[in-house]
Amino acid sequence: xxxxRLLPPQDYADxxxxxxxxxxxxxxxxxxxxxxVLAEDVTARHSLPGFxxxxxxxxxVRAADVPAPGTTLPVAGVIPAGDTRQVRLEPGTAWQIMxxxxxxxxxxxIVQVEHTDGGTEQVRFDVAAVAGTSIRAAGGDVQAGALVLxxxxxxxxxxxxVLAASGRAEVPVVPLPKxxxxxxxxxxxxxxxxxxxxxxxxxxxxxxxxxxxxxxFEVARxxxxxxxxxxxxxxVDAALAAGADAIITSGGVSAGAFxxxxxxxxxxxxxxxxKIAMQPGKPQGFGFVRTDVPLFALPGNPVxxxxxxxxxxxxxxxxxxxRSPQIGWMTATVADGWRTPDERTQLARVRLEHxxxxxxxxxxxxxxxxxxxxxxxADGLAWIDAEIDEVRAxxxxxxxxxxxxxx
Numbered sequence: 001x002x003x004x005r006l007l008p009p010q011d012y013a014d015x016x017x018x019x020x021x022x023x024x025x026x027x028x029x030x031x032x033x034x035x036x037v038l039a040e041d042v043t044a045r046h047s048l049p050g051f052x053x054x055x056x057x058x059x060x061v062r063a064a065d066v067p068a069p070g071t072t073l074p075v076a077g078v079i080p081a082g083d084t085r086q087v088r089l090e091p092g093t094a095w096q097i098m099x100x101x102x103x104x105x106x107x108x109x110i111v112q113v114e115h116t117d118g119g120t121e122q123v124r125f126d127v128a129a130v131a132g133t134s135i136r137a138a139g140g141d142v143q144a145g146a147l148v149l150x151x152x153x154x155x156x157x158x159x160x161x162v163l164a165a166s167g168r169a170e171v172p173v174v175p176l177p178k179x180x181x182x183x184x185x186x187x188x189x190x191x192x193x194x195x196x197x198x199x200x201x202x203x204x205x206x207x208x209x210x211x212x213x214x215x216x217f218e219v220a221r222x223x224x225x226x227x228x229x230x231x232x233x234x235x236v237d238a239a240l241a242a243g244a245d246a247i248i249t250s251g252g253v254s255a256g257a258f259x260x261x262x263x264x265x266x267x268x269x270x271x272x273x274x275k276i277a278m279q280p281g282k283p284q285g286f287g288f289v290r291t292d293v294p295l296f297a298l299p300g301n302p303v304x305x306x307x308x309x310x311x312x313x314x315x316x317x318x319x320x321x322x323r324s325p326q327i328g329w330m331t332a333t334v335a336d337g338w339r340t341p342d343e344r345t346q347l348a349r350v351r352l353e354h355x356x357x358x359x360x361x362x363x364x365x366x367x368x369x370x371x372x373x374x375x376x377x378a379d380g381l382a383w384i385d386a387e388i389d390e391v392r393a394x395x396x397x398x399x400x401x402x403x404x405x406x407x
Contacts, residue, residue: 006277007276007277008276008277008345008386009276009278009345012274012276012284012312013312016286016294016312016316017315017316017319017325019288019294019316020246020317020319020320021319022174022320022322023174023175023245023320023322025039025040025172025174025175026175027170027173028171029169029170030160030169030170030171031160033155033160033163033171033173034155034157034160035155035176035216036154036174036175036321036322037152037153037154037173037174037321037323038149038151038153038155038174039172039173039322040151040172041147041149041150042147042148042163042171043145043147043166044142044144044145044148044166045166045168046144046166046167048139048140048141048142048165048166049137049138049140049141050138051102051103051138052135052138053100053101053102053103053135053136054097054098054100054101054103054110054135054136055110055135056099056110056112056113056134057097057112057113058096058097058110058111058112058113059075059094059096059097059110059113059116059123059125060079060094060097060103060104060107060110061089061094061109061110061111061125061129062089062091062107062108062109062129063108063109063129063130063131063133065091065093065129066109066111066125066128066129067129069126069127069128070126071124071125072122072123073092073094073122073125074092074093074094074122075096075120075121075122075123076093076094076095077096078095078096078098078120079095079097079098079101079102079104080098081098081100082100082101083102086102086105087104087105088105088106089107090106096120108131109130109132109133109134109135110133110134111127111129111133111134112134115127142166148163148166148168152322154322154323155171174320176216176217176218176321177245177246177317177320177321178217178218178242178243178246179212179217179218179219179220179246180219180220180221180222180240180242180246180247180248181204181208181212181219181222181248181250182224182225182235182249183204183205183223183225183249183251183300184224184225184226184227184231184232184249184251184260185202185224185226185252186227187199187200188200188201188224189202190202191203191206204250204300204302205222205223205250206222207305208248208305208309209222211306211309211310211314212248212317215314215317215405216405217317217321220242220243221238221242223238226260227260228260228263229260229263229264229265230264232249232263232265236264236289240289240290240293244293245293245320246293247289247293247294247295247296248298249261249285249298250298250305251299251300252300253273253283253298254283254299254300261273261285261297265285265287265297269287270288270289270295271285271286271289271297272285272286272287274286277343277344277345277386278307278311278346278347279341279344280299280301280303280347281298281299281307281311281312281347282299282344283299284298284299284308284312285297285298294316294320296308296313296316298312302375303349303375310327310347310381310400310402311327311347311381314327315327327400328401329398329399330398330400330401331358331359331396331397331398332350332358332359332396332398332399333359333360333361333395333396334362334391334392334394334395334396335353335360335361336362336393337390337393337395338390338391339389339390340388340390340391342389343386344386345383345385345386346384347381347384348363348381348391349363349364349374349375349378349380350363350364350379350380350381350399351364351378351379352399359399361380361382361399364377364378364379379401379402379403380399380401380402382397383397383399
């Protein structure tokens, strides 16, 4: 029997990214839009600012009325911020004005209060007024109808003020994918449960939930099922009923006698199972259930599941959320070397140390996909190409950090 061809991991990642589609857009309140991607261009419904306003606490004047220091003028009144009156400045007078208040008709300058005696009935100016000083012109920031933010912008806190000020209460965005998680295995128990002989704690469910949130997406459901195809199907149906936009399973994709994902889907057209030239994370599955919900079937060992999520699942979820699939790799220098597996790309757990001349990487724990102790001390994953059989001190390698948003 011919050996099954192992797929290069980048080819498999590209396949998944190319198979998924951006979720349909929806309107969302700007206060809830953080982290979403704009689905359409947003234009200003009115100019910013909407009226000429004062940039300083001071006095609104005609510059021609204050030609030199020592000039005094009667004060017509006070214009506080938020005053909706439309007032007019008569020649030879001044209006006391607060920052953000509308400039009275006829005024062409603001003299800040620090350059006056602060009078309330009559004011003396210590400087000459200059036309245009401290006046924020209507439309000087954004003109009505102008582009505020283009489609494809991922909304951050810095974008919210201009969206709100330009007259938007809601914006069209690509929603965050809601992800359901299913751990498979009769031996699994919840964290905190007492274990009988042969039983283990389900670490993948909570780990993958944390990864989904860390990557900027939403968790729809965390579930567990037994080692039968029917149990998997029931769990998938429950995930769909919970409104999942994507489903991630862990376990049940290897070549053993009790592989529930294969029992549920192998031989059908929904999920295709592949072997990837990668360590850890060789067995993988991907397909669509109910025609449009992607299902990512990951291996069950916790390190394999984590690596598979970072390299394969997170880029595809980013596409669904309207984001770029590109992973933010950095370059690091190897501090201490290690051996790598033959003819397979290695995603090695590494500890990163930042020194003045860059990042330095050291292997964290052994290469086994069940070793969680080394995983807990790792800051990143190092991509080591399949043709490299040994990583040596001083080599330059690509690393993705594990503590950020996995961008």
